[in-house]
Amino acid sequence: MNVLIIGAHGQIGQHLVDELKNDKKHTPIAFVRKEEQVKEFEEKDVKARLGNLEDSVDEIKKRMTDIDAVVFTAGSGGSTGADKTLLIDLDGAVKAVEAAKASGIDRFVMVSAFGADDRDRWNDELKSYYVAKHFADMWLMDSKLNYTIVRPGMLENKDSIGKVLIKDVIEESDVFSIPRIDVAKVLTEALDNEKTYHKSFDLVTGEDSVSDALNKL
Amino acid sequence: MNVLIIGAHGQIGQHLVDELKNDKKHTPIAFVRKEEQVKEFEEKDVKARLGNLEDSVDEIKKRMTDIDAVVFTAGSGGSTGADKTLLIDLDGAVKAVEAAKASGIDRFVMVSAFGADDRDRWNDELKSYYVAKHFADMWLMDSKLNYTIVRPGMLENKDSIGKVLIKDVIEESDVFSIPRIDVAKVLTEALDNEKTYHKSFDLVTGEDSVSDALNKL
Numbered sequence: 001m002n003v004l005i006i007g008a009h010g011q012i013g014q015h016l017v018d019e020l021k022n023d024k025k026h027t028p029i030a031f032v033r034k035e036e037q038v039k040e041f042e043e044k045d046v047k048a049r050l051g052n053l054e055d056s057v058d059e060i061k062k063r064m065t066d067i068d069a070v071v072f073t074a075g076s077g078g079s080t081g082a083d084k085t086l087l088i089d090l091d092g093a094v095k096a097v098e099a100a101k102a103s104g105i106d107r108f109v110m111v112s113a114f115g116a117d118d119r120d121r122w123n124d125e126l127k128s129y130y131v132a133k134h135f136a137d138m139w140l141m142d143s144k145l146n147y148t149i150v151r152p153g154m155l156e157n158k159d160s161i162g163k164v165l166i167k168d169v170i171e172e173s174d175v176f177s178i179p180r181i182d183v184a185k186v187l188t189e190a191l192d193n194e195k196t197y198h199k200s201f202d203l204v205t206g207e208d209s210v211s212d213a214l215n216k217l
Numbered sequence: 218m219n220v221l222i223i224g225a226h227g228q229i230g231q232h233l234v235d236e237l238k239n240d241k242k243h244t245p246i247a248f249v250r251k252e253e254q255v256k257e258f259e260e261k262d263v264k265a266r267l268g269n270l271e272d273s274v275d276e277i278k279k280r281m282t283d284i285d286a287v288v289f290t291a292g293s294g295g296s297t298g299a300d301k302t303l304l305i306d307l308d309g310a311v312k313a314v315e316a317a318k319a320s321g322i323d324r325f326v327m328v329s330a331f332g333a334d335d336r337d338r339w340n341d342e343l344k345s346y347y348v349a350k351h352f353a354d355m356w357l358m359d360s361k362l363n364y365t366i367v368r369p370g371m372l373e374n375k376d377s378i379g380k381v382l383i384k385d386v387i388e389e390s391d392v393f394s395i396p397r398i399d400v401a402k403v404l405t406e407a408l409d410n411e412k413t414y415h416k417s418f419d420l421v422t423g424e425d426s427v428s429d430a431l432n433k434l
Contacts, residue, residue, distance in 0.1 A: 082302070
């Protein structure tokens with residue numbers, strides 16, 4: 001199963017490439033913005049395609065030949081301002097959904113943000129970011145693709161804990177954070193797990209193994 | 218017919234209040250953000266309600282009692298940055314649509330932007346603005362409300378010319394601009410004109426009277 005990772009050079013993206021490479025069931029294919037990132041992946045024996053979410057749907061579609069599933073984990077990042085948030089996190093995501101649809105790719109896994117589903121849960125300081133994520137998620141849900149939307153809590157660069165809490169909406173929990181590598185593990189297992197089809201859920205560190213948590217959905 | 222004008226204190230909004238006041242068929246009700254704007258309208262015998270598009274759908278809904286139609290002509294303006302574009306032009310518009318729906322108001326007229334329907338028509342420098350307008354329009358079209366989406370060309374502060382060109386998509390025209398007052402005249406006539414129901418169209422100065430142009434839709 002060839003999995004196109006949009007945002008493969010990002011922090012979650014790099015973990016996801018490694019996870020997919022190791023699980024033997026999937027072949028990760030990195031969708032990256034810079035020539036040197038293509039080289040970097042190729043040196044690690046990972047296929048990579050040069051593409052830009054600011055391009056047209058047609059251009060993005062050209063990077064989707066022979067792809068069975070797409071994981072969207074791109075983000076404009078905190079330093080670029082709301083302008084890029086609109087162009088990448090919202091319109092870029094929607095164009096990726098449209099390109100997948102036009103390519104006949106049915107499976108689409110989106111990395112969203114904790115609380116993006118509900119305005120009452122939006123952090124005041126990040127409100128415009130949540131608007132972008134919210135509408136991208138809504139678009140995907142409306143797209144007829146077989147989607148899974150993963151909304152992780154506060155992302156940390158820690159070693160894997162490997163235990164998670166997964167629920168439609170997490171209101172109570174001892175922790176509201178999760179290591180990025182554990183998000184990648186959830187994405188990897190979610191790809192083929194039917195329990196995650198046409199679902200969106202919150203994700204933080206918890207007490208279940210990844211498979212147990214996903215199977216409870 | 219009570220018409221709530223969201224963005225009534227804006228440049229198109231003020232013309233629209235005057236047009237509706239004069240046509241005798243409609244009662245304009247201004248939805249404005251500041252106490253002094255409420256006073257300003259009341260001094261001109263125009264009803265006004267204090268409201269904020271950054272509030273919740275429920276709060277916005279409270280300003281929609283006894284309203285028969287909504288015209289959305291609010292905009293965050295060029296000086297506020299893309300952050301407010303996301304919060305007002307996109308999420309604010311969508312919240313207004315949701316509030317109208319929740320209030321049982323069926324008629325919703327949106328002031329959009331020339332070319333907002335098609336990425337190939339987006340002006341590079343204003344791209345993030347177009348993303349916001351595009352998704353707000355798509356949301357409205359998907360809302361099941363009786364919508365009209367008006368996409369005027371370059372807005373000018375000139376006297377009324379009173380002649381317009383209206384088409385699904387205007388590709389060729391002698392002019393691609395329009396006085397703001399003429400946009401207000403089109404909005405006023407569009408409100409009750411069945412030819413505009415469930416339609417979106419481009420609008421610039423042209424050769425037809427407003428009614429003739431609308432009746433050609």
